[in-house]
Amino acid sequence: MKPSIWVKRIAFIIVLLAIWQGVYMSGYFPAIQFPPPTKVFQALVEGFADGTLVGALLASFKHLLIGLALAITLGTLIGVLLGKSRQADETAGMYLIAMQSIPSIVWVPLAIMLIGLNETAVIFVVVLGGTFVMALNVRTAIHSVPPEFIKAARTMGAKGLPLFFKVEVPASLPYYMSGIRLAWAFSWRALMAGELLSNGPGLGYSLRFAMDFAQMELVIGIIIIVGVIGSVVDQLVFSKLEKKVMRRWGLLK
Amino acid sequence: MFLQMNEVAKRFADHEVFSGINVSIEKNQFVSILGPSGCGKSTLLSMVAGLEDVTEGTLRLGGEKILHPGTDRGMVFQQPALFPWLTVKDNVTFPLKADHSKREKEQIAANYLKMVHLTRFKDAYPHELSGGMQQRVAIARALAMDPKVLLMDEPFGALDEQTRHILHDELMKIFEETKKTILFVTHSIQEAIKLSDRVIVMGTRPGKIIADFPIDIARPRERDDTKVIEMEKKIMELLEDEIKKVMKEELDYETKHLG
Numbered sequence: 085m086k087p088s089i090w091v092k093r094i095a096f097i098i099v100l101l102a103i104w105q106g107v108y109m110s111g112y113f114p115a116i117q118f119p120p121p122t123k124v125f126q127a128l129v130e131g132f133a134d135g136t137l138v139g140a141l142l143a144s145f146k147h148l149l150i151g152l153a154l155a156i157t158l159g160t161l162i163g164v165l166l167g168k169s170r171q172a173d174e175t176a177g178m179y180l181i182a183m184q185s186i187p188s189i190v191w192v193p194l195a196i197m198l199i200g201l202n203e204t205a206v207i208f209v210v211v212l213g214g215t216f217v218m219a220l221n222v223r224t225a226i227h228s229v230p231p232e233f234i235k236a237a238r239t240m241g242a243k244g245l246p247l248f249f250k251v252e253v254p255a256s257l258p259y260y261m262s263g264i265r266l267a268w269a270f271s272w273r274a275l276m277a278g279e280l281l282s283n284g285p286g287l288g289y290s291l292r293f294a295m296d297f298a299q300m301e302l303v304i305g306i307i308i309i310v311g312v313i314g315s316v317v318d319q320l321v322f323s324k325l326e327k328k329v330m331r332r333w334g335l336l337k
Numbered sequence: 338m339f340l341q342m343n344e345v346a347k348r349f350a351d352h353e354v355f356s357g358i359n360v361s362i363e364k365n366q367f368v369s370i371l372g373p374s375g376c377g378k379s380t381l382l383s384m385v386a387g388l389e390d391v392t393e394g395t396l397r398l399g400g401e402k403i404l405h406p407g408t409d410r411g412m413v414f415q416q417p418a419l420f421p422w423l424t425v426k427d428n429v430t431f432p433l434k435a436d437h438s439k440r441e442k443e444q445i446a447a448n449y450l451k452m453v454h455l456t457r458f459k460d461a462y463p464h465e466l467s468g469g470m471q472q473r474v475a476i477a478r479a480l481a482m483d484p485k486v487l488l489m490d491e492p493f494g495a496l497d498e499q500t501r502h503i504l505h506d507e508l509m510k511i512f513e514e515t516k517k518t519i520l521f522v523t524h525s526i527q528e529a530i531k532l533s534d535r536v537i538v539m540g541t542r543p544g545k546i547i548a549d550f551p552i553d554i555a556r557p558r559e560r561d562d563t564k565v566i567e568m569e570k571k572i573m574e575l576l577e578d579e580i581k582k583v584m585k586e587e588l589d590y591e592t593k594h595l596g
Contacts, residue, residue, distance in 0.1 A: 230418070232414055232416050232418040233418055233420065235388055235412075235414070235418070236412070236414065236418035236475075237431075238387075238388060238406040239386050239387075239388065239406045239410065239411065239412040239479075239488075240408065240411075240431060240432035240478075240482060241406070241407060241408040241432060241434075241482070243406075250431075251420070254420070254422045255420070255422075257422070332421070332422065332462065333421045333422060333464075334421045334462065334463060334464025335421075
């Protein structure tokens with residue numbers, strides 16, 4: 085990336101921080117409601133130094149990794165079934181879209197009542213958050229395999245499972261990667277929703293804890309962490325992976 | 338006869354594509370099926386490939402009835418349909434069965450890539466090649482499984498004029514070298530005359546064979562050769578009525594629906 089882009093981006097943050105500081109100094113809001121940037125920074129440093137935020141982060145990542153792995157597995161299975169079987173697609177395809185449109189936070193009361201106020205309930209919400217979007221993308225991935233690939237492979241003697249694994253699976257990989265990226269994004273949102281209403285540990289729980297104890301600087305600090313992780317993981321891991329596959333498949337120059 | 342079509346018909350629920358197709362093709366011949374769009378020539382070729390069901394009649398290759406796709410028939414489509422996740426070499430070895438050793442596969446790939454002059458690009462990925470080069474890889478891939486017959490469905494239709502001429506010459510060399518039986522579908526009269534030993538002309542609505550004749554002109558054939566020009570005229574006249582028929586139908590449709 086061009087250095088000038090980074091200069092613009094950093095300048096933007098500096099301006100934002102200056103406005104924030106200005107509003108604080110105007111005294112319009114009470115300090116307890118509107119801490120200055122320095123105090124938020126201090127809260128973050130203290131949180132990491134005493135280990136509370138580190139612990140919360142590790143717990144959140146544990147929920148996310150287990151939940152996302154399950155969501156990807158389940159979503160792939162459902163997606164392949166709907167993608168390959170017209171019967172299944174006609175029967176259940178529409179409901180999949182309905183399920184996918186339910187915001188994850190809606191599942192939290194159900195999870196808590198069903199499983200209890202514990203980490204399993206949080207993972208359950210993460211799984212629901214990621215599975216449907218994954219399944220929808222896998223279905224699209226399979227439907228979008230160019231028919232000429234299948235025809236060409238058939239004239240070369242491929243059929244049945246070898247045709248599926250040697251042609252359809254690799255041909256659908258670019259869409260599959262988009263599915264994983266979206267599953268991660270949805271799971272991450274679901275994780276925060278689940279943890280906010282759980283009784284810990286986790287980043288979402290720490291956020292509510294901070295609210296209950298009126299620690300506005302920590303509330304803002306955690307929101308910043310959530311945003312940073314969300315974008316960093318997307319940019320450094322999933323977008324990169326997706327682009328790499330697209331480039332190799334010749335879909336991106 | 339080597340490749341035999343006997344009273345072959347194709348019908349869909351609402352219309353007939355063609356019926357009563359009888360063709361016998363000898364071994365080591367280059368045969369073109371020429372016709373306007375909609376005559377079903379590509380459908381017929383797909384039936385020989387085993388990709389399309391036969392509604393009526395039988396197709397036989399070397400005495401055996403064609404029911405499914407098989408490696409005894411290699412096919413080249415209008416689109417190269419190369420697998421983008423494989424290198425050029427791996428695309429060419431794709432149809433080879435597991436009973437070939439790795440070295441044998443390498444050898445076969447090297448052999449056919451040399452034939453299409455792409456040895457230098459064996460480790461490249463398809464999207465790094467031009468359209469003409471991709472189509473050459475597709476030809477090498479079809480040849481690699483050593484089919485009894487090579488089926489080509491307007492293989493140069495999507496290429497520019499210049500590239501098409503180069504590939505015509507390459508295909509002629511390959512034909513002379515391998516002596517494969519080639520069944521070539523095209524809508525270009527010039528292309529059919531330039532390449533084939535025999536041209537089968539199809540008419541449309543419904544599809545049927547309206548002419549079938551040998552091209553006894555020494556190769557390489559030049560476009561300004563009087564015999565070539567004569568042949569072109571002859572086929573052009575044959576097809577004129579067919580094309581008029583299609584045009585009239587389309588015009589009637591327009592006036593009926595827009596007028």
